[in-house]
Structures are given as C-alpha cells and as structure tokens.
Amino acid sequence: MKTKLARVISIIGHPLLTISVLVIFLTHQLLSSRQANWISGIIIFGVTIPITLYNLVKMRRGKFANFDVSNQQERKGFYPFAIGLMLALTFYFYFTQGQTPLVLSCLCFLLMLLFFGLLNLRIKASLHAGINFYIAFILLHYAKAWGIPMLLFAFLILISRKMLQRHSWLELICGAILGSITGLVNGHFL
Numbered sequence: 284m285k286t287k288l289a290r291v292i293s294i295i296g297h298p299l300l301t302i303s304v305l306v307i308f309l310t311h312q313l314l315s316s317r318q319a320n321w322i323s324g325i326i327i328f329g330v331t332i333p334i335t336l337y338n339l340v341k342m343r344r345g346k347f348a349n350f351d352v353s354n355q356q357e358r359k360g361f362y363p364f365a366i367g368l369m370l371a372l373t374f375y376f377y378f379t380q381g382q383t384p385l386v387l388s389c390l391c392f393l394l395m396l397l398f399f400g401l402l403n404l405r406i407k408a409s410l411h412a413g414i415n416f417y418i419a420f421i422l423l424h425y426a427k428a429w430g431i432p433m434l435l436f437a438f439l440i441l442i443s444r445k446m447l448q449r450h451s452w453l454e455l456i457c458g459a460i461l462g463s464i465t466g467l468v469n470g471h472f473l
Contacts, residue, residue: 285446286446286447288443289442289443289444289446289447290443290447292439292442292443293351293411293440293443293447293449296411296436296437296439296440297351297411298411298413298414298415299331299334299335301414301415301418302331302414302418303326303327303331305418305422306322306326306327307319307323308429309421309425309473310323312425313384322376322385325372325375326372329368329371330365330368330372333368334364334365334368337364338350338361341357341360341361346360347360347361351411351449353407353449353450354407355406355407358400358403358407359403362396362400362403363400365396366393366397366400369389369396370393372389373386373390373393376389384472384473387469388469388472388473391465391469391472392417392465392469394465395461395465398461398465399413399461402457406451406454406457407450408454408457408458408461409441409444409449409450409455409457409459410458411440411441411444411449411458412437412440412441412450412455412458412459412462413458413459413461414462415436415437415440415462416434416459416460416462416463417463417465417466417469418433418437418462418466419436419437420434420462420465420466420467420469421466421470421473423466424466424467424470424471425470425473437459441455441459
C-alpha cells in the first residue's frame with residue numbers, strides 16, 4: 284500500500300507535469316489570457332512534449348530503463364537534450380519578449396538544469412525533488428497560500444522517491460537544495 288501511494292505521489296509530482304501546471308497557473312495570473320495561452324503553449328509544445336516524446340522513444344528503444352531516467356548514466360543523454368530545448372526557449376523569449384521576467388525565469392530554469400547536469404557527473408541529484416522545491420519557492424514568493432501546500436507536497440515527493448528507491452538521501456537533499464535556491468532567486472523576478 285505504501286509503495287502504491289509513493290508511486291501515485293511520484294507520478295503526480297513528475298517534473299514535466301508540475302512545471303507545466305506552474306507555467307499555466309502563473310502565466311494566467313500575471314498576463315492576459317491571450318498572452319498566457321500563447322506562452323504556455325510555446326513552453327508545453329516546445330519543451331514539455333518534446334522531452335516526453337524523447338523519454339518515451341528512448342525508453343521503448345531500451346536506452347532508458349524508465350520514463351524518469353532514473354539511471355545516472357542514462358541521464359548523460361537526457362541533460363543535453365533538455366538543456367538544448369531550454370536554451371532555445373530562452374533565446375526565443377529573449378528575442379521576442381526582450382528582458383522580461385519570463386526571460387529571466389527561463390534563464391534561471393536553464394541554469395538549474397545546467398547545474399543538475401554538472402552534478403550528474405558525481406551524483407544523480409533528484410529532478411523530482413529539485414523541480415518541485417523550485418516550484419514551491421516560486422509560489423511562496425508569489426502567493427504563500429499556494430506555496431505552503433506545494434512545499435509540503437515537495438516533501439512528500441522527496442519521501443516517495445526514497446521509498447521507491449530511486450534516490451539516496453544525499454541525491455534527494457542535493458536536488459531539493461538546488462531547486463530551493465533557484466526557486467528563491469527566480470521568485471524575485473516575478
């Protein structure tokens with residue numbers, strides 16, 4: 284029963300899902316509906332869906348053991364793809380939006396991915412923990428009523444990843460710290 288609950292929490296807290304929800308939520312809070320839909324669409328169709336398809340194809344071809352890319356060696360192929368997409372997205376928004384909070388947020392997320400990629404040379408820091416703590420700290424800065432529950436959920440994700448034996452405590456704590464710091468910095472740009 285505990286393992287099933289841990290799997291459900293891990294699926295609901297998957298970084299591709301939670302970051303997409305954050306993008307949709309914040310863009311609709313801060314921008315007109317038209318702008319929010321456009322920006323959310325670009326991010327989801329330009330980053331989230333390509334990463335989803337990339338992971339699925341790699342998994343089906345046997346290059347990734349699972350969709351989460353839980354193997355440290357397999358992540359060496361994941362990070363360049365994800366970083367490349369975020370780099371392209373950041374440049375796109377820079378050239379179409381100028382120096383806006385959106386561009387700075389993309390840059391923060393890009394830098395966080397770069398640090399995760401570099402950290403992966405030593406340990407497999409948890410992206411589940413990192414991205415969900417990142418989201419929690421952005422929301423804490425924006426609206427505590429949303430940030431506090433998200434922070435609690437981020438801790439549940441941390442525990443679920445340990446229960447599923449996807450990460451060591453060191454990997455989870457490193458991911459949570461990196462995500463928290465990046466979220467704190469990014470929160471100031473909103």
